[in-house]
Amino acid sequence: MKRSVFIIIGVVLVLILVAVWVYMLFFSTTSNETDKQFGDLDFGETTDTDYQEPVVEEEPVVDMETNQRLRQLTTRPVAGFTEILSDTNNPRTVLYMEIGTGHIYSINLISGEEERISATTIAETQKAEFSQDGTYVMIQSGFETKKEFILGEIHSTSSTLSNTKLAEPITSFSGTVDNQFLYTIQTNASTIGKVLDPSDVTNETLFTLPLREANVEWGSAASDSHYVYPKATRHLENFLYQIKNGVITRMPIDGRGLSAIGNDDLVLYAKQENDVYQSYFHTITTGTEVEMPFVQIPEKCIMGESDRPVTVCANSEYEFSELLPDSWYKGETSSSDSLWEIGLEGRQATFLVNPEQTSGRKLDITQLQLADDMENVYFTNQLDKTLWLYERIPADTNQN
Amino acid sequence: MRLFFILFFLLFGTAIHTADAQLDFYEMINPELLLKTEPEYPGPGENVTVTINDYRGGTYGSTITWLYNGQVVPEAENRRSVEVNAGVLNTESTVEAVLSKPEGGKEVLSTTFKPVYLDINIEAQTRVPEFYLGKALPSVGSMVNATALVNDGGIRTDLVYTWRLNREVLEGGPIRSRNQVSFTTPMGNRLILSVEAAEPSGTILARKTISLPSAVPTVSFYEVSSLFGVKQQPVDNELILVGNTATIQAEPYYLDTRVYNNPDIAQWEINGSLSPNQGNNPYQITFQPTGAAESARLGFHVRDTTEVLQGARDTIQVSF
Numbered sequence: 166m167k168r169s170v171f172i173i174i175g176v177v178l179v180l181i182l183v184a185v186w187v188y189m190l191f192f193s194t195t196s197n198e199t200d201k202q203f204g205d206l207d208f209g210e211t212t213d214t215d216y217q218e219p220v221v222e223e224e225p226v227v228d229m230e231t232n233q234r235l236r237q238l239t240t241r242p243v244a245g246f247t248e249i250l251s252d253t254n255n256p257r258t259v260l261y262m263e264i265g266t267g268h269i270y271s272i273n274l275i276s277g278e279e280e281r282i283s284a285t286t287i288a289e290t291q292k293a294e295f296s297q298d299g300t301y302v303m304i305q306s307g308f309e310t311k312k313e314f315i316l317g318e319i320h321s322t323s324s325t326l327s328n329t330k331l332a333e334p335i336t337s338f339s340g341t342v343d344n345q346f347l348y349t350i351q352t353n354a355s356t357i358g359k360v361l362d363p364s365d366v367t368n369e370t371l372f373t374l375p376l377r378e379a380n381v382e383w384g385s386a387a388s389d390s391h392y393v394y395p396k397a398t399r400h401l402e403n404f405l406y407q408i409k410n411g412v413i414t415r416m417p418i419d420g421r422g423l424s425a426i427g428n429d430d431l432v433l434y435a436k437q438e439n440d441v442y443q444s445y446f447h448t449i450t451t452g453t454e455v456e457m458p459f460v461q462i463p464e465k466c467i468m469g470e471s472d473r474p475v476t477v478c479a480n481s482e483y484e485f486s487e488l489l490p491d492s493w494y495k496g497e498t499s500s501s502d503s504l505w506e507i508g509l510e511g512r513q514a515t516f517l518v519n520p521e522q523t524s525g526r527k528l529d530i531t532q533l534q535l536a537d538d539m540e541n542v543y544f545t546n547q548l549d550k551t552l553w554l555y556e557r558i559p560a561d562t563n564q565n
Numbered sequence: 566m567r568l569f570f571i572l573f574f575l576l577f578g579t580a581i582h583t584a585d586a587q588l589d590f591y592e593m594i595n596p597e598l599l600l601k602t603e604p605e606y607p608g609p610g611e612n613v614t615v616t617i618n619d620y621r622g623g624t625y626g627s628t629i630t631w632l633y634n635g636q637v638v639p640e641a642e643n644r645r646s647v648e649v650n651a652g653v654l655n656t657e658s659t660v661e662a663v664l665s666k667p668e669g670g671k672e673v674l675s676t677t678f679k680p681v682y683l684d685i686n687i688e689a690q691t692r693v694p695e696f697y698l699g700k701a702l703p704s705v706g707s708m709v710n711a712t713a714l715v716n717d718g719g720i721r722t723d724l725v726y727t728w729r730l731n732r733e734v735l736e737g738g739p740i741r742s743r744n745q746v747s748f749t750t751p752m753g754n755r756l757i758l759s760v761e762a763a764e765p766s767g768t769i770l771a772r773k774t775i776s777l778p779s780a781v782p783t784v785s786f787y788e789v790s791s792l793f794g795v796k797q798q799p800v801d802n803e804l805i806l807v808g809n810t811a812t813i814q815a816e817p818y819y820l821d822t823r824v825y826n827n828p829d830i831a832q833w834e835i836n837g838s839l840s841p842n843q844g845n846n847p848y849q850i851t852f853q854p855t856g857a858a859e860s861a862r863l864g865f866h867v868r869d870t871t872e873v874l875q876g877a878r879d880t881i882q883v884s885f
Contacts, residue, residue, distance in 0.1 A: 417609060
């Protein structure tokens with residue numbers, strides 16, 4: 166054969182292959198059935214116990230795109246958080262500290278931008294409380310007998326936290342609206358409440374109570390009412406003290422499993438009565454009691470101070486309410502909470518949102534916090550410690 | 566002879582519990598009209614039932630008029646008891662029963678009460694995990710600290726306290742200015758603890774009795790992250806392992822802290838076989854599946870060999 170014939174045959178073959186490739190590229194479809202057959206050598210499940218599913222590192226998602234009033238703000242577990250009030254120069258932002266690392270992040274609630282503002286690692290960070298202006302943070306790190314308490318100062322010009330170790334055996338702490346910290350320490354026979362000025366790390370005693378194992382519900386400032394009760398169990402009678410300006414008052418409230426929150430005017434409490442867990446609102450000035458419309462664990466509520474009378478609660482239906490509050494403390498009670506706003510001194514409850522219906526996720530809501538202007542409600546999900554936001558007043562009616 | 570037996574019983578029976586028996590003995594040898602309150606020392610705002618105890622039949626045929634702080638209680642006319650409110654904290658209230666006799670003449674019975682708060686706070690020295698917000702409960706053999714808090718507008722610390730546990734007087738008798746006692750939890754599901762607070766002059770201010778539970782220690786299992794700490798939801802019978810290891814913490818609720826800190830037995834078991842503790846913490850195990858099995862039974866046992874009721878054991882299923 167002539168050489169030219171070979172060349173012609175070669176060129177034709179190349180053209181055919183190019184045509185097939187172009188056809189495949191633009192017109193072919195891949196069926197699922199084909200996918201299944203391709204490469205399926207039917208080896209069955211792997212028995213290699215060393216095999217590990219690849220862990221996909223989820224990037225933090227700040228869900229600011231949707232117009233939902235309920236939004237998940239972090240995928241990181243959160244040790245503590247605060248909203249920094251906006252002004253003309255600064256948009257509304259949220260500061261939070263990550264559990265485990267102690268890194269501090271700032272979320273711009275308008276743009277959704279998240280920025281790490283402190284890269285100082287505080288290993289085994291468990292709890293954090295910020296000062297209202299976001300300048301200071303009080304941190305608990307470590308577990309059991311290895312717990313440490315640290316006062317950190319956040320700098321706007323650097324991503325390093327200036328830390329001061331606090332030597333006292335602190336049992337609870339909280340930030341105040343006037344940029345101080347309230348905390349308790351435990352002695353051999355008492356609980357002492359103090360206020361700490363972070364600017365010069367000086368403290369002052371607020372009260373001394375002859376109880377060691379006590380829960381403290383702090384007010385928003387040292388001068389507000391604080392409520393203290395011995396740790397609760399459904400098996401024993403409990404009682405409540407109000408502390409204001411150093412004066413300790415035994416409230417006319419007691420009962421088995423009693424726990425409470427309150428402000429200068431109102432107390433929300435719950436207790437066991439004849440094996441039924443009941444929740445009440447107590448008005449201090451009149452002494453009146455109002456039974457709440459549903460069973461409510463007080464630790465799942467937040468109450469504004471008396472000049473901002475807003476109470477928001479996370480509520481579920483509890484299958485074995487006669488075991489409360491012990492079963493909830495142990496983590497044995499599963500919740501799928503809805504948010505409710507309680508009004509008229511406990512006589513009215515307004516439904517706000519059901520996260521399971523809105524987001525498809527069951528939330529066990531804890532650490533509720535109201536923004537200073539009462540527009541936003543923040544909380545963490547006990548199950549994964551992520552931070553969530555509910556716009557109590559919709560954003561389009563907010564100024565920012 | 567009958568009188569002799571009664572006197573004999575009163576004399577020797579009350580020798581053991583002198584403080585308890587004084588009032589009854591007095592009533593028995595001085596039969597007269599008395600007003601009795603129930604509860605005997607009411608708290609502020611508490612409802613009080615005042616009853617005429619007529620040991621000598623002196624009310625027969627009398628009309629009875631009840632007065633509460635000088636005001637007639639009309640609905641209690643000619644009743645042998647009246648229910649009133651104890652009133653506000655540290656304010657004295659008076660209840661009177663005016664007996665108008667059929668033959669003429671009146672007899673007035675009177676009682677007063679000044680309500681104060683008397684609270685008993687129990688702090689058992691038993692184990693609960695750090696995240697647990699609730700109170701630790703006593704268990705057999707564990708130490709308990711009990712504190713009496715009398716509040717009459719402020720917390721009083723200058724009183725005389727008499728403590729009883731199951732009717733046994735603690736500390737050998739009344740103690741001044743010490744409102745706290747410690748005792749070892751005896752056998753039994755429930756204990757009766759009472760305290761009486763009196764002025765140094767002897768006037769009793771308040772008395773309170775509580776039923777104290779004695780819990781059985783139980784083990785719950787929690788997953789642990791080295792960075793994030795203990796996950797606060799216990800493993801509910803079965804733990805599904807994600808990844809190839811998991812650190813699990815056993816939490817023996819209500820175990821005496823002395824036993825918790827120094828246990829005679831603290832053993833992990835996998836499918837019934839002892840597993841050596843891998844670290845410094847005997848209550849934690851890092852679990853790693855071996856072989857081709859798809860699940861294993863993981864158990865934990867902690868116990869004191871002297872006080873054998875101070876112990877607990879439980880197991881969970883781990884699937885992988």
